[in-house]
Amino acid sequence: MHTAQIALVRASWQQLTADYDEVAHLFYHRLFELAPESRHLLTGDMDSQGQKMIELFSITVAGLEGVNRLVLPVLLHLGQRHQCYGMVLADDEVGEQAFLWALKQKLGTHFTPDLEASWQEVYHLVSDTLQLGMREPYLH
């Protein structure tokens, strides 16, 4: 990602995480609307689930310059755990739609096409690596 895109993403993430529980709530609301069958996978406390998901994006956003060193191993391992959780690849496509939709609800007109394209790259970084991890055998 270009430095300018990273700066855009960071500024918006700061704005979004001021209200992170609402971002997470919007994400899961949309995910379950788009993929109702994924609802049964997530049966625990949705507040703490949302917090963990947001934390993961915070780690990614903080590490965008040095992705290979820090973020990729974290995401690969997360993908391996998702294989155990029962997530399937199709869930990830709706995951992208739900995530971008949640950001759009929160940012409104500030969610410009440039910003959307930058967030799409971040999501793909997360999800492509998650999917790679999902294809690996689980390592304890």
Ligand code: HEM
């Ligand atoms: C890029 C998007 C996603 C991110 C960043 C993400 C992140 C996380 C994180 C950080 C956890 C906490 C547990 C752990 O660290 O192993 C978790 C758990 C989980 N995720 Fe995701 N996740 C994503 C997408 C999805 C999708 C699309 C599904 C399937 C519908 C899913 C299903 C689950 C399940 C079932 C758990 C376990 C919940 C439990 O412990 O009860 N995730 N996810």
